């Protein structure tokens with residue numbers, strides 16, 4: 339039977355030394371907490387009361403994301419290596435705790451099958467697994483992929499990888515020396531193997547003592563150093579993920595301007611973020627936790643088309659601010675106005691982040707400050723914004739209007755108490771000539787399926803473009819006007835043509851008191867087909883479907899539009915699809931932006947054209963307009979359509 343502290347005098351001193359080591363460890367963690375506390379708003383469970391009611395579903399989500407870190411495994415090799423190191427070190431730590439329990443309370447861990455399978459075989463296997471994972475990380479740091487070094491690389495991982503490997507290797511050496519001196523331990527396959535290489539006639543007992551102390555000291559040194567190194571993510575990452583809202587997409591929230599009328603202006607809510615100290619504690623925790631892994635950089639449409647924005651750069655820069663305690667001395671717009679306005683709010687970064695960091699919210703809060711406090715925004719966005727402010731829609735310079743798309747159609751106006759759904763047309767399908775065809779098609783579909791619907795007598799915009807361009811004040815003003823009108827008409831159910839409208843109605847309007855049952859047109863169409871209320875002609879045509887970010891990624895609506903397409907022909911998937919879809923480039927107000935160089939919509943259009951589909955389908959007017967423009971660069975032969983247009987053209991009438 340193994341004897342703990344065998345061959346070592348005063349071995350208990352290591353346990354005594356652990357006390358100051360853990361004091362250093364916890365004081366290091368506390369220094370992180372002290373910085374995070376300088377942020378606004380308390381840290382709280384991001385999943386809120388409504389989600390808590392859904393109980394087990396959300397608990398499972400939090401457990402899998404934060405404790406098991408399931409998002410890390412989306413990259414197979416990195417995930418596997420991380421899993422090997424994490425599980426290996428967790429088992430070795432448990433083994434060390436059990437040894438301590440054996441010494442202090444005589445827990446019989448060195449007996450029978452437990453000793454054989456766990457304390458010998460299990461711990462050896464755990465050590466080998468962890469070493470294999472560490473070797474992967476060592477080689478990857480030597481030959482890093484672009485995402486790790488662009489736009490900047492986090493240093494400090496090398497020494498920690500080396501230290502961890504040294505702890506495991508000295509652990510094996512220790513086991514081998516013990517075996518060499520006192521005989522084989524049947525299940526310690528690594529120890530037995532290495533012991534075979536140790537000469538029998540050396541001072542084995544002395545070597546064993548030296549290695550024992552060395553192993554103990556570096557293990558304690560590693561623990562003490564964790565909070566001061568990038569390995570602090572071992573503690574922060576599960577906490578950050580557990581505190582994140584598990585609902586898809588960034589929870590942007592709304593600013594409460596109800597105290598805006600205060601004459602003194604003392605209770606004026608903060609207009610976005612100008613300095614690090616303006617961020618919430620959760621955002622500061624995000625920055626502190628960031629691994630600088632660059633997964634967000636790799637999927638960001640702006641970064642991938644050589645624009646000045648990289649979400650990794652934003653978070654890493656703010657992490658440096660935090661590390662240097664720069665809470666008030668430097669404005670965070672050092673990140674660059676161009677970078678801030680190039681964000682399409684597509685949330686691809688957030689979806690890719692293994693630890694649920696909300697990059698878009700941080701970017702948008704800086705944008706809000708630039709727009710609302712300093713009136714700084716790109717020229718085209720500024721024109722759209724002025725149009726929105728003066729005419730209540732952002733399509734400046736348009737010659738198209740509601741009369742054009744309604745021509746020749748008998749469209750009912752929403753009648754309180756009589757009409758079931760409000761068909762919310764939205765600004766794009768009202769004021770853009772191409773997008774108007776979506777509204778016309780949808781009216782015909784709803785009529786064919788005998789859905790009770792009506793439109794507003796006077797067209798309106800949700801205000802979403804204002805929110806995306808950073809003007810939260812204008813957004814809330816427009817949203818409140820809409821809520822007032824809906825309430826006066828008794829509107830409870832809405833059909834949206836645009837995923838941005840859907841997102842606003844379901845995510846932001848409830849925070850302003852507007853609670854509605856909202857259904858995106860692609861979902862309703864799919865439901866009507868399934869209920870046999872729409873009969874379609876099926877053909878040999880094939881469609882590839884571009885998932886709008888605000889439908890698939892931000893709201894996890896992926897299957898309904900696919901089901902509708904499959905009812906008409908064959909669906910062909912693009913390489914980047916569903917919630918991993920690549921943005922069309924039009925979000926975040928970037929529909930109204932000038933861009934030179936590689937254009938995001940052309941990248942996406944090329945991807946769609948490279949499929950063998952006969953048509954390109956989407957379910958968002960902005961995606962339709964962006965992709966139509968992108969496709970033109972390559973061909974006039976292949977066209978982009980909204981799902982409503984495709985369905986309407988294939989209706990079996992009569």
Ligand code: SF4
Pocket residue numbers: 627628629630631632633634635649650653687690691692693695697
């Ligand atoms: S924000 Fe997330 S994905 Fe981006 S570098 Fe940090 S940890 Fe990686």
Ligand code: SF4
Pocket residue numbers: 634637638639640641647648649680681682683684685686687688697698701
């Ligand atoms: S939201 Fe989209 S565009 Fe903005 S930083 Fe993230 S990935 Fe890039």
